[in-house]
Amino acid sequence: MPTSDHRTKQSFQADQFWRFCLQHYSQAGVSDACLALQDRFTGNVNLALLLHWLDTQQFALSTTEMRQLEQTLSATDTQLSAYRRLRRALKPQLDAAGYQQMLDFELLLEQNQQEDLIQCLNQQTQQARAALPPPADNLGQYCVRLAAASLTEAIRGTDAA
Structure with missing residues (x-):
């Protein structure tokens, strides 16, 4: 039976994370730093961005949980990287509308990757977890x-710069 030294089960929502990312990424300097x-x-x-979002909620991850999240990214990261290279290579040949379509599709791939991360995170939180002391500094x-x-x-x- 779990002891009182575990976290309560928590469920994270992909749409809430997506909205956080859109808002946060638009802040001055954030997109440049992320890129x-x-x-x-x-x-x-x-x-x-997920790690920062978790930090804002004081939800610290263990090293094992962090590695599991990174492993979740392996397939989609390869796909996204290849797509980014293709988009950049085709940019000179595309009109504005064609390039925007490629950007929109890349954004869809990003959103799918975020859903994978949230699914992994929710699987982790369904297990009894040792409480990690705040403050969270996952990022x-x-x-x-x-x-x-x-x-x-x-x-x-x-x-501040």
Whole structure:
């Protein structure tokens, strides 16, 4: 029987996470920092935004849970990376409407990846979990692991620069 040292079960909603991402990504400097994390440090923007979202809710992840989320991304990350390369290569050949269609499809792929992350997260939270002490710094730990600690505050939207 679980002891009182576990978290209560929590369910995360993909649509709430999507809305958070749209709002947060539009803040000054956040998109540039996220793209730098993706392009210079091979980080995953959706994972970084999820980790920040969890931080805002004081929901700390264990190292094992973080790794499970990263493993969830393996198939979709390959697909998204290939699609991004294709979109960038075709950009000079497309009119504005054609390029926008490619961007819209990429956004759909991003949203699907976010749904995969939320599904994995919800599977994790259905298990009894040891309470991790606040404050949660999931994003900070991820950025440090990628040697991208300098981007942490900008991704959070708190970079004063």
